[in-house]
Amino acid sequence: MKTATRLPWWKRIAVYRRAVQLLVFAGLLALPITARYAHYLSARSLDKTIDSWRGTLPGALMGLSDKALRLGIPDGEGGVATRRPRKKLLARARAFYGSAWSARLFGVSMTDLLAGVESAAASRTMRLVLVTGLAIPLIATALLGRVFCGWICPMGILSALARKTRELLVFLELKPFDLKVDPRAKYFVLAAGALVVLATGLPLLHHIYPPALFGREAHAWVAAVFDRAESGRTGFFWVGLSSASLFLLALFLLETAAAPGLWCRSLCPGGALYSLVGRFRLLRVKRKAAGCVDCSICDELCPMGLFPMTDRIGMECDNCGICVDACPTHALSYILKPPEKRRAGKLASAVLSLLFLGASTVEAHHIMGIPHYSYDESYPQAPVLKLVETVGPWEFQLTGYPGNPTPGVRTELHAYAVATATKKAFEGDIELEVFEVLAFGAKKSIYGPDSGRRDKSLHKYFPTYATEGNYELVLSFMDEGIVSTLRFPMVVGEPGSPWTAVGLFAACLASFLVLIRAVRIKRRRALGAEAAA
Amino acid sequence: MKMNAPSPRTGRIAAVTLPWVLLLGSALWVASDRIAAPRAASGVAAAVDPVCGMSVAARTAHTHAFEGRTWYFCSRACRDSFAENPAGYALAPATGDSHTMRGIPVGMYQAGVAIVLLLSFGFFELIPTKPRGSGGSEGGRWDLTALPGVRAFLKRPLFIAWIRAITAAGFLFVIAAGLFGTQNPAANIAPLLTWTVWWAGLVVVVLFFGKAWCTLCPWDAIAGWVETLSGGGLGLRWPSALRNIWFAVALFIALTWVELGMGITVIPRATAWVALGMLALAIGSALLFERKAFCRYGCLVGRVSGLYAMFGALEVRAADRSICASCRTMECYRGGDKGDPCPTHQFLRVMDQNTYCTMCAECFKTCPHDNAALRLRPWGADLSVSGKPRADEAFLALALLSMTGFHGLTMTPHWGELTAWLETAAGSSYSISFSLLMGAMLGLPIFAYALLVRASSALAPEAGYRRLFLAYAYAMLPIALFYHLAHNAEHLLMEGPKLFALISDPLGRGWDLFGTASTVFSPWVTLERLWGLQVLFVIVGHVYGLWVSAATTRRLIPDRKRGLIAQLPMLAGMVGFSVFSLWLLMQPMEMRVSAM
Incomplete structure (x- = not known):
């Protein structure tokens, strides 16, 4: 960066902005953790979990939440001085819900503008709670502009990270592309998205909206960590790839290698919405023409691709303050400027049109009228495992409930055989034996052989897998004097997810390549310096 | 190479073409059986041997009729077992998803050992040969x-x-x-x-x-x-x-x-x-x-x-x-x-x-x-013409010899008995006893080899222990290589055809890309022909081992008579390894991919 005069850190807006962003990021993780805390607290199992998870990640998270939430609340409840103040703690823990998409903080519902629009468009309903939930963000945006984008949205951190990685690429002489997409594209994304949502009734936009995705990933990660801890696996682990993390990863790679700031500047439908409202903002960046030396540093640095040097800032400014920080002559500063009357009228009409969007009374499920705090992760799924194999004339079906068994928990297996030709079910006995596949290829029988429980032509078995690992289910049955055996693999837990191996390999390879290249460049520069001297 | 060849030129041509003649011959030997065999009358293409559980091609298999049904067998031995107790096998036949393959019959083993002995001590050493210079490597290309x-x-x-x-x-x-x-x-x-x-x-x-x-x-x-x-x-x-x-x-x-x-x-x-x-x-x-x-x-x-x-x-x-x-x-x-x-x-x-x-x-x-x-x-x-024997290469040659034998041993039933014995005797876990036995299997042949070289160097002190140890190690390579080949031929020819089924559903996801997913492929070779190949390979390896060892002796011990005597311990060792190879082939082998 060619900032001629670097301000001391406490005078730089960037420091405060980054601090706010990181706080929000920590808050995104804290919200689901606090929810878990409240859950254990209300189930009166908090002390037990903290004790039994001592020295592990989930234990540390619970201990930390306990310490933080107890700040300022004296110990003692029900006349016992040492007892944890449960009621007060619960009230405090339940004061936070949600994510960057939609949250309730201290009893006040707030929802992201895009979330509000999507919810209203999908349900074609405008409920009072949605109106009040939108009020604070709307007012904040009307006063401060797109500050949500510049100061709060976690995408800001990812984008900044992409810029840093880009600098590394430039240092490594890898010449990343620098593509520009017209910033107006985001209004198209917003309009098209809203139309599709309105037409189909499906809330689709949150699948591509980073603040929603970050919140969702945080919830999923926390849920997975604690769910696993409850079944005895307390180590750190990788949740695995979801569509959300893949989308974010793709954005990161795209911004790093091809188009810095692409998402926020040109594509984000939420950003478009905030820009529309931010038109009427009170807080603005203003240039004092007298101090300006036309150096164009601010134009180069603006992540939104605006031009402060020639006063072409417009409605897309998110008040990030990068240009204010960077200006060598301090010609740029924030000012308060009330909107003109003409514009105030437009603001009122925009808010009104938003409020009366849709007329029917389709009910949004669960929390009436306000978007979900988080999505799938709130409703644990129990995937079913289905294995099919053909032996001779029989087609064999083995179904497991759940499909990804938890160690130590009784599971259910259903076996069913049907003749492929006659479609008649097999009526004889089917025996199941379960083996644990140990290292060195050894196998240990942990269940059966057992002919299970008959339910008409369905054969039911109830094995329990003691530990995480690979198992083999061996089914045998006798038909016309011939014993047939079938072997099905069963994986309990995640004994080495393939993605972990691939991810680890790719990450190690990438950092190794970077290292090699850096060493080569350093070496060449040293040679060049030697030659010059 | 062929020292008894009529003229050097024909000898060289024979030497260059021999590998390819052998390859072609083996292929014909394997294929002729299937081509000549009449199509099975029943229209069954592949069946499972009820005795050992191997899948066999119906048209080349041994058959036996029992209670109006034709049963198919991998070998005469399996058929004989079945004939002794047909009712027992027919009631509870072996299934196709894991099986133990029969090793070569005792008669073949004995014949193999006899040929090995005959070649080693009978006449091979008596053929007069001229020592070659290093320029000899340029002939026969x-x-x-x-x-x-x-x-x-x-x-x-x-x-x-x-x-x-x-x-x-x-x-x-x-x-x-x-x-x-x-x-x-x-x-x-x-x-x-x-x-x-x-x-x-x-x-x-x-x-x-x-x-x-x-x-x-x-x-x-x-x-x-x-x-x-x-x-x-x-x-x-x-x-x-x-x-x-x-x-x-x-x-x-x-x-x-x-x-x-x-x-x-x-x-x-x-x-x-x-x-x-x-x-x-x-x-x-x-x-x-x-x-x-x-x-x-x-x-x-x-x-x-x-x-x-x-x-x-x-x-x-x-x-x-x-x-x-x-x-x-x-x-x-x-x-x-x-x-x-x-x-x-x-x-x-x-x-x-x-x-x-x-x-x-x-x-x-x-x-x-x-x-x-x-x-x-x-x-x-x-x-x-081995120029500069190196300690690391020599060790690898010996490790190859012992590890290929070890590889074969682990697939025999003896291996299970051995580890089970060690587990109970030493009270160790399977992994520990496996590692110990593997260490022993790696070390013992090398130790035996070292002792034999010691004996050789005692008989011909002028060559020096170290030189002999390094040089003779290379003579072990053909023996290791051809046992390796005999062992792997079993894998390739017996398990290889399964590839054609798997290619249609490579990930096991229920695909059928080429329409072969559910086809049962029988092995490419009948068991009898495979045995013939295996014994042939071991003998060919032994002959080449003898030849290299003779060349090495001539190079290191110029005195012909002392050389012949000093070579004797080495010959004993090579015979030992080849007989061990044949013995391993005689053992039933547990095939590694189940559901063949």
């Missing part, structure tokens, strides 16, 4: 590059690269299948392609095409592309402490340990991890070190196949050494604008062994005199 078009193809810049792109794609596919396919080893193509087709087939490739695997090697190909795309590596010198192949030897022993001990051959995911691990090693070395240091020093596949390739029937050499002698530019070693320098620091002017050549064809591109040649040659050509 057939230059393939003299054929029209061959050299032009090898000189094309992208010819090898295209071949490598194909193998690399296959390699990545195997990794993907191992990681993301079903973890049921019988339904995933990764274990079969890796362990049965590639690892077992490697021996056949080396035997006939020398270092051709290195030409195809996907590890080096990918590492090379990564190096090019990332703009080049650091080009450090390979550490001098590692300028030997001990690291590769350790890798080979470690691979055998995880292969047989941890049973990664039946864990698709672990198979993929091993492949990725090797890839990491290859990429890491390519970026850190100059040329292809990993191929030269560290790669276990390169070193194992390199040592075996001293025996192989194909070589890259200077066509005319006198042109090399007058060459001042040395492009083959230093590289030029048409190609890279030799990646493994070989220099055509002096190169007289296949071991460290990767057959990358760069010297064909760089040599301005078109003096690089790709030649067919007799088996064992490098072994008879």
Whole structure:
């Protein structure tokens, strides 16, 4: 960066902005953790979990939440001085819900503008709670502009990270592309998205909206960590790839290698919405023409691709303050400027049109009228495992409930055989034996052989897998004097997810390549310096 | 090579053509059985032997009728067992999903031992031969590059690269299948392609095409592309402490340990991890070190196949050494604008062994005199002229001998008894007793070999213990190689056909890409013919071992009579190893991929 005069850190807006962003990021993780805390607290199992998870990640998270939430609340409840103040703690823990998409903080519902629009468009309903939930963000945006984008949205951190990685690429002489997409594209994304949502009734936009995705990933990660801890696996682990993390990863790679700031500047439908409202903002960046030396540093640095040097800032400014920080002559500063009357009228009409969007009374499920705090992760799924194999004339079906068994928990297996030709079910006995596949290829029988429980032509078995690992289910049955055996693999837990191996390999390879290249460049520069001297 | 040949010229021709005659003969021998056999009347194509559980081709199988049904058997022995107690087997026949394969019959074993003994002590030693000079290696070659078009193809810049792109794609596919396919080893193509087709087939490739695997090697190909795309590596010198192949030897022993001990051959995911691990090693070395240091020093596949390739029937050499002698530019070693320098620091002017050549064809591109040649040659050509025996190579040769025997042993029922015995006797876990026994199986043959060399050196003190130890180790290579071949032939011919079913559903996801997913393929060979092949291979290996040992003796112990006597302990050792090989083949073998 060619900032001629670097301000001391406490005078730089960037420091405060980054601090706010990181706080929000920590808050995104804290919200689901606090929810878990409240859950254990209300189930009166908090002390037990903290004790039994001592020295592990989930234990540390619970201990930390306990310490933080107890700040300022004296110990003692029900006349016992040492007892944890449960009621007060619960009230405090339940004061936070949600994510960057939609949250309730201290009893006040707030929802992201895009979330509000999507919810209203999908349900074609405008409920009072949605109106009040939108009020604070709307007012904040009307006063401060797109500050949500510049100061709060976690995408800001990812984008900044992409810029840093880009600098590394430039240092490594890898010449990343620098593509520009017209910033107006985001209004198209917003309009098209809203139309599709309105037409189909499906809330689709949150699948591509980073603040929603970050919140969702945080919830999923926390849920997975604690769910696993409850079944005895307390180590750190990788949740695995979801569509959300893949989308974010793709954005990161795209911004790093091809188009810095692409998402926020040109594509984000939420950003478009905030820009529309931010038109009427009170807080603005203003240039004092007298101090300006036309150096164009601010134009180069603006992540939104605006031009402060020639006063072409417009409605897309998110008040990030990068240009204010960077200006060598301090010609740029924030000012308060009330909107003109003409514009105030437009603001009122925009808010009104938003409020009366849709007329029917389709009910949004669960929390009436306000978007979900988080999505799938709130409703644990129990995937079913289905294995099919053909032996001779029989087609064999083995179904497991759940499909990804938890160690130590009784599971259910259903076996069913049907003749492929006659479609008649097999009526004889089917025996199941379960083996644990140990290292060195050894196998240990942990269940059966057992002919299970008959339910008409369905054969039911109830094995329990003691530990995480690979198992083999061996089914045998006798038909016309011939014993047939079938072997099905069963994986309990995640004994080495393939993605972990691939991810680890790719990450190690990438950092190794970077290292090699850096060493080569350093070496060449040293040679060049030697030659010059 | 054929010392009793009528004239040197016919002898040389016979020596060069022998490997190919043997290959063709084996193929015909295997195929003729199926071609000649009448189609099974019942229309059944493949059936399961009710005694041992092997799947057999109905048209070549032994049959026995019982209660109006025809039963099919892999061998006469199985049929006889069935005939003794037909009701018992018919009621509870063996199923097809795991089986124990019968070993060679006792009569064949005894005949094999007799032939081995006869060859060793009967007449082979009495044939008078002249000692050869080192120039003898140049006789009996057939230059393939003299054929029209061959050299032009090898000189094309992208010819090898295209071949490598194909193998690399296959390699990545195997990794993907191992990681993301079903973890049921019988339904995933990764274990079969890796362990049965590639690892077992490697021996056949080396035997006939020398270092051709290195030409195809996907590890080096990918590492090379990564190096090019990332703009080049650091080009450090390979550490001098590692300028030997001990690291590769350790890798080979470690691979055998995880292969047989941890049973990664039946864990698709672990198979993929091993492949990725090797890839990491290859990429890491390519970026850190100059040329292809990993191929030269560290790669276990390169070193194992390199040592075996001293025996192989194909070589890259200077066509005319006198042109090399007058060459001042040395492009083959230093590289030029048409190609890279030799990646493994070989220099055509002096190169007289296949071991460290990767057959990358760069010297064909760089040599301005078109003096690089790709030649067919007799088996064992490098072994008879072995120039500078090295301790690390000698140890690898001995490790190959003991590890291939160990490999065979672990598939016999004795292995289970042995480990079970140690587990109860020493109270150790399976993994510990496995490791202990593997250590013993690695150490004992080498110890026995050392004792035998001690005896030889006592009989001929002028040769020196160390020299004899290193030189005779190379004589063990043919024995190891051909037992390896006999053992792997079983895997390839018996399990190989399953590939055609798996190719339709490589990940075990219920696909049927080529319509062969649910076809049951019977083995390519009947058991009787396979046994014949196996015994033949062991005997051929033994003969070549004798020949190399005789050549070594002549070189180290000039006095003919003392040489003959000093060689006796070695002969006893070789007979011992060959008889052990035959004994192993006699044992029933538990096949590694279930549900064959």
